[in-house]
Amino acid sequence: MTLQSEVEVTARPRGSVISYAARIFVRIGVLPILVVIALITFSLMSDNFLTVDNIHSALRQNSYIIIATLGQFVVLLAGGFDLSIGAITALVSVSTAMAMSSQTGSPLSAVVIGIVVGVLVGMACGLLNGLGVASLNINPFIMTLATASVFSGLALMLTSGVPVSGLPMEFSDWLGYGSVFGIGISIWLALLAAVVLWVLLTLTRPGRHIYSVGSSPRAARLSGVNEFRTLILAYVTAGALAAVGAVLLTARLETGEANIGASLPLQTIAAAVIGGVSLRGGAGRVLDAVLGAVFIGIVANGMNLAQINSYYQMIVTGVVLALAVVADRLRTRLASAVYAGKV
């Protein structure tokens, strides 16, 4: 046996620069390459693009999307969908802001209370989604579409559609625009969220259960996995991550808004899928989901800087989305060609 080594033997003689490149491509995936292509293209189109400042600001702008994408990612892994992630963002934004602005104590305590309230609200929303999916057995697409409507309605009802202002300056200065070691706090937080999630998913038992439930719910149940608890965990995690993103966004906007996040559900799913996450559940890596979100963010930022007409932007966005997935298909093809010793 050890067929593996056999393949290597047959493949080696054909080694060349191209085959080497193909191997790298197969190994690291298509996203890093796409990101590099995007960086080069846009830096040719605009002088302001490839500057430390701009890249930093693009990352900071997108940090809440990255965090929300991580939330979506967890749910997708578990074989679900979260269409309510935008509505959760809105509801959390509103409730954080209301909690904060109703505090009369020190700014610090107001900020802390606001954040705690926001995250709790996000988790409660996730819990509701999880209960619907796991115990009432409602299709996640419909369940989260339904709760999205409910959460948005609640957010509007709480505020009557008027933004909630009067947040402590510190909140925005610190979380929205603050930096540590020259890098925005929100970027640090996104990084932290990614690392924590990575640890959860790859190194812990509940994380493994999420993968297994997403891959085959019946097989997981038969292996003694508590499907109910696992799904709840996935949705609550998503809710909590959406909440963290919402808090960052609120800090950036300095108001609680009921009218944000509408494009998040589809955008986060797109980011995750571009990152190679399977919509059928059970497959995907944290890093790829993050890269997917970053890639979409960079494309948007680059097109803005290159002053592309916004109608064209829509068209370009669509084409890029499709191409990214096609490129990943190519990679899979190339992979089998490489293994078959043809490259």
Place this chain on the structure above:
Amino acid sequence: MTLQSEVEVTARPRGSVISYAARIFVRIGVLPILVVIALITFSLMSDNFLTVDNIHSALRQNSYIIIATLGQFVVLLAGGFDLSIGAITALVSVSTAMAMSSQTGSPLSAVVIGIVVGVLVGMACGLLNGLGVASLNINPFIMTLATASVFSGLALMLTSGVPVSGLPMEFSDWLGYGSVFGIGISIWLALLAAVVLWVLLTLTRPGRHIYSVGSSPRAARLSGVNEFRTLILAYVTAGALAAVGAVLLTARLETGEANIGASLPLQTIAAAVIGGVSLRGGAGRVLDAVLGAVFIGIVANGMNLAQINSYYQMIVTGVVLALAVVADRLRTRLASAVYAGKV
């Protein structure tokens, strides 16, 4: 062997009114019952609700949604998704209107040319979706999300966001508001679309192939079904149906608008799923999809008539959506009880 017939033997003695009701429920499904409940509830809440006029107008308002739902339904059956159905609606609306208003001949010829152009555009959009999914093997969620962005961009580019007016009066009078035997033409058209689709799906070979590809692409392929052609058929049909809906809507609005249909993708999916269509493909009936769309339409109309505050409307809509699916779960449970002879 043949446990089924054996079961019937054991089950018969338990016959009673309740068991009879349960059987009917299991047979006809949950939607007719939900529709009746909705009708009763809203007629109690508003005197104007249960009038021939209102029901007729509600159906007419929703006819384009029903037709779009049929399109979504076909794609769902084939195991796909069509998130671009709203963008197709917009693009068709715009192109129909532009084609029509650029005609200088008789109104009739202008109307005919406009409709033909619209349907062709819709089919072209569907074809593009189909090619992406079937030959480039792009995940339908991403493919149609991408084309949605492209189609919207095109529609906006064509019109700069300004409604296209100058349509022949006859177009609107006839297709938008005309009646035959006292029933709106658009309702007849929705009916016709449903019947044609039913024939296609249940009586023809390509129709059954759509079910088979949705049920298990691998099995279909191994049975010698041409997956490529089948998927193309499904997406093109969806595009054509969306186009018909768009033409009706355009006739009703009397202008071509790039700014419509944004809520259609999720709304049609929700309608289909409430109608018991599986998001995993391969299962669902035309009538149920239609009823799903009608139900959602009636609930919206009823809440408007009952003057429910629009924030509450959002919440109620969400709750109703979830409940409808839960009710269907109950039916499935009851069904297994009935088959097991327990009811």
Place this chain on the structure above:
Amino acid sequence: ACGSASTTESGGDTPASAAAGKSWAPAKVDIWADLAMDSERSKGEYTPLDKAEKPWNICVSVPHMKDAYWLGLNYGVAEQARESGVNMTMVEAGGYENLDKQTQQIEDCAQSADALVIGAISYDGLNKTVDRLAAAGKPVIDVVNGMSSDKVTAKSLVSFNDLADITAKWLIEDSKGEAVKVAWFPGPSGAGWAEAGEEGFKAALKDSKVEVVDTKWGDTGKDAQSRLIEDVLAAHPDIDYIIGTAVTAEAAGPILRDRSLSDKIRVAGYYFTPGTYTGIQRGTVQAAPSDSTALQGRIAIDQAIRALEKKEFMKHVGPELVMVTKDTLGDFDVATTLAPDGWSPTFTVKAGS
């Protein structure tokens, strides 16, 4: 009359011809004493600078470019930029639900812009962004929608509150003080301008005999407004007026015609679009106030240039509102408000072109 295809219908006054040159100045404006909307107001005239000293880079951010209203603004800012010889870039966020996107776009834009003109999605939500721009020394002009920040350099806007107010006043007058029933469609719930409209409309009707029998919030897509109108007609077959967004007024036409209610129910929008313009010409819409959207854009660009060049400028102005009805249609210069026929949105203007 701005649909590219509508020339067959609207005949006579095509606004395109009137658009050229600087025929708009001087414009009649309201001038506020300071940035607050409730500060003292006086009447005045506005005349722009002739040419900018430098080809400044001005970035314009708007909520979206999906309808003719914002196209009118686009027309105003683009023409003014061209006439003044400055560079202009416009970004649009794709809809009122995309506040986050707008802040991103503004930040992206600000990297190369000397001044910004912002049509804000949210009244409060951009304050932090404005603070930062102000700190960076970039003038910020608040156009059309309004922001609460006190860091904005100048405002070129009227309030939707006022627009709704004069629409309501027209309604009271038009109904001759009788007890009439009106259905009111302010726009999308949660959108700042729609909430302002709601406030102004209800406040103005407070002591009148007009009864608002139903308020229906909804997206300004024409399909959405159509459905709302039909549902309201089913619930209240006896209403006398349909008042709401311009889209509502446009959508009401065919529906009322179909039900032969065109003569019984009168229709007004509370802002102005090509559709309401055609509607007034055809008699399917009775009234709509113009906020002179294009002028607001022109003034905003001029204010930005003045601020950059440290010249004197009015801190807070807005074109005088004009109620357009069949009677006043003749005197109304549509180029103050709408983009001319065949105008395609201009996302960049290069100085000297």
Place this chain on the structure above:
Amino acid sequence: MTDPDHKVVLRVRGLTKKYPGVTALDGVDFELRKGEVHVLFGENGAGKSTLISIISGAQHPDGGTIEVNGRPVHLAGVAAARGLGISAVFQEFSLMPTMTVAENLVMGAEPGRFGLINRRRVRRLAQERLDEFDFHISPDRLVETLSRAEQQMVEIAKAFRPELSVLILDEPTASLTEEESERLFSLVEEARGRGIGIVYITHRMAEIRRLANRVTVLRDGKLITTVPGGTPDDELINLMTGRVVEDLYPELPEPGTRVVLAARDLSTFDGAVRNATFELRAGEIVGFAGLMGSGKSTAARACFGLERVDSGTLTIDGADLTRARPARVMKAGVVYLPSDRKTEGLLLNRPLRETVTLPWLHRGSISSGPVLRPGRESAVAGDMLRRMKLSPPDPERTADSYSGGNQQKGLLGRALLGDCSTYLLDEPTVGVDVGARVTIYDQIVELARQGNAVLVISSELPEILHLCHRVYVFAHGTITAELRQDDINEQTILRHMMHWDEPAKEIA
């Protein structure tokens, strides 16, 4: 083609197929004559399924040529192969779960004109096809409600098309009992009589003896040799594994007496099992025998919390666990090996390691607290793979890239990893090659010897006969007999399976 009596219908030369890390086929030559049953024989993972999937147009080779009736062909897909009269029963079924049996039977070749389907004819055709197999199932049932064995029958019925020249059967009897197998054999013989060339893959020696005209042996993707059908078993096995296999079934230990699991009057909600009373004892191997659909699987599944229990009780070590969830039952020391590995066993798109360790993640050997220890986990999985002789023994390959028999070995190995006290094994050796079976039987007996209770549910009578201390026979959802020691023989079991006291057939 020199000998007219031995007309070759299908010939492949130098067929090669590579997968990541594996050469599934390596320059294989193979020929099939008219009117012969040509058995493909080889260990799990030898490349049998890969070969036939290429012949049937389901996959494309990386190299080599295919000739049909002497003419080189390019098989673009299954439809193309079918056009040449090639039809296959795949190891992994090709059925549409949400469609009816009738529709599945005709899919791809529906009767009717102008694209319209004649639904009455579809039903009639399907019924005829089912009758031909003496297969009692309503053509209107949805495939997803069928048991694996029933699906297998539908799959077989589907492949027997009217205009055939090559019929391919990949382990068609894997889940079937004697009864149905027998029926299949006579149909295969009949087909052979009509001059159809048949490629037959099986791991059961009896079937080779019964049917084979020639046997081609594959090992590691390479052609070893082709021998006549009469070749003795020992020699075939030697060719296949490269070593000699002695007795297939090991000596049974003395049975224990302590009752571990006891079911009393168990009935399931769907009526598939009614009033079943049985018990499993420590140190004893119990068999469940029964025809297809007799409820033998359902009874075990009910014990494991996978079926809705209507009435009756279940106790494990004295504790009442009726209606407990699988997780709870597992805590009580019970493990269940599902019969349908694809839908209930494997995490198909994950590395096989994750399937293997999933139930045992809480064990100290794999995790400390909730934190996993990846190194340990890999070691545990890798050890098991090597012990079960999986090929290739690489736990990081995804589960779906393993051959059917290797998947089965992986799942069984996982069940044996658990250190449990009660083992419910549903069709444990489906698709496993002869060489590996010896190891598996040894391990099962070893389990009993160590004092565990073992339940073997099997459609394969020899397993029941040679491996069990005690046997419950199922028919129509009830237990019709409990046999022990000398009563365990073919005639008795078959008699109770058919349940001759009752007019069973008449209901159909």
